[in-house]
Amino acid sequence: MSAPSTHPQLSRRAMMMQTALGIGAASVGGLSLADQLANPLAPRLPHHMARAKRVIMLFQTGGVSHMDSFDPKPALKKMHGKPMPGRKDKTCFGGYWDAAARGQSGIETTSLFPKLNGVIDDLCIIRSMHGDQGDHFAGTLHMHSGSNGSLMPGLGAWISYGLGTANANLPSHMVFCNRVPYAGAQSWSSNFLPAIHQGVRLEPDAELLPNLNPRERDAALRAIELNLVTKMNDDFARAHKDNSDLSARTASFQTATRMQDLAPDLFSYDGESDATLKLYGLHRDKARPYAWQCLMARRMSEAGVRFIEIVDTGANDNWDQHSDLKKHEKLARNIDQGAAALITDLKQRGLLEDTLVIWATEFGRTPWLDQFEGRGHYAHAFTCWLAGGGVQGGTAYGATDEFGATIVDKPMHVHDFHATILHSLGLDHKKLTFRHAGRDFRLTDVAGNVAKGVFS
Secondary structure, three states: OOOOOOOOOOOOHHHHHHHHHOOOOOOOOOOOHHHHHHOOOOEEOOOOOOOOEEEEEEEEEEOOOOOOOOOOOHHHHHHHHHHHHOOOEEEOOOOOOOEEEEEOOOOOEOOOOOOHHHHHHHEEEEEEEEEEOOOOOHHHHHHHHOOOOOOOOOOOHHHHHHHOOOOOOOOOOOOOOOOOOOOOHHHHHHOOHHHHHOEEEEEOOOOOOOOOOOOOOHHHHHHHHHHHHHHHHHHHHHHHHOOOOHHHHHHHHHHHHHHHHHHHHHEEEEEEEEHHHHHOOOOOOOOOOOHHHHHHHHHHHHHOOOOEEEEEOOOOOOOOOOOOOOHHHHHHHHHHHHHHHHHHHHHHHHHHEEEEEEEEEOOOEEOOOOOOOOEEOOOOOOOEEEEEEOOOOOOOOOOOOOOOOEEEEEEEEEHHHHHHHHHHOOOOOOOEEEEEEOEEOOOOOOOOOHHHHHHH
């Protein structure tokens, strides 16, 4: 169950969202296939003591420059316009944003994210990220699923499969995404895991969950229709016992029915104070900017949704600045206040300690000039950060050299990143497996080490 809200005003439906649970817990890997098909979202116990109960992932599409955000390089600025040492064919590009020490921890960042700089003491900045893919499509899949080309279940699907849901009235895995990233919906797909674990996409610029508006307005008739559909599905399931798609569809009908009552409150500002809206920079209107999505992610996590992702842009007009790095500033303004407010809001409500917030991008940018005042793709070294969920705030994990080109301390591969995230949730990445096509698959493939140094 999620931690109780500290907000003084809770509606009846909000209370339902916080207290409604599944039918009990079983250990991960301890459920038979029949049990999984009967109730694929039943809550399960983790492998070991968990620090986090839920995850909010903030994904920045296109590749955020680490040197221009959370891993500034004064030496690179001094060398601006000169040949890159060891790479005489490359020209150093110093960037535009000044760096300074932030917070009590004194971590150096640039001025690109002023609001996030204000919560730096709650963040663990991982400066030694590296991956295998320098292409947007492959890099996005790699960050989400650990894949190096083949289609695999996404991080949210694995977590939903491993832990089930904390609220049977809501999906366990939800994704805010107006325009899909380079890999499309494959990023939050369940692939060969039971289909119930794939992400439910919410489009803030469109009607949220339009299927929740039933054509049949009479509740009694809707119940009769649902029972009829459920009976037909059950009859079919008895003859096709391994059909996870059918099980997922049946469960989705039941969840959607319950959400018809809960969703209006879940996606509203009811009960939110003026101070909270000011924190996020929001007004009581129908606009749904990035900050609104962050606030809704907090409400969802409070209500028991296990994994929520926010994708800030789609495959166009994103952080992929090959020729105009100054566009980073516009994109940073879009997410800065909402992301920082989310950290502050969770902390004020006592939720940050057991909510893991992930800030990630598919790769970094080159320290050298690519085209006109821009940077190229760079998977050899980049930055992500974690907050909450037992993570030690106000720390920088790992390091790159003075130009941001080479990792010199505590390298963290994408597989290590995933293993560390699962560890926070009490899941052993080597034990969280699923049998498919004759072998046991896992999120981290045959690699991955938990970076225990990020935890307090």
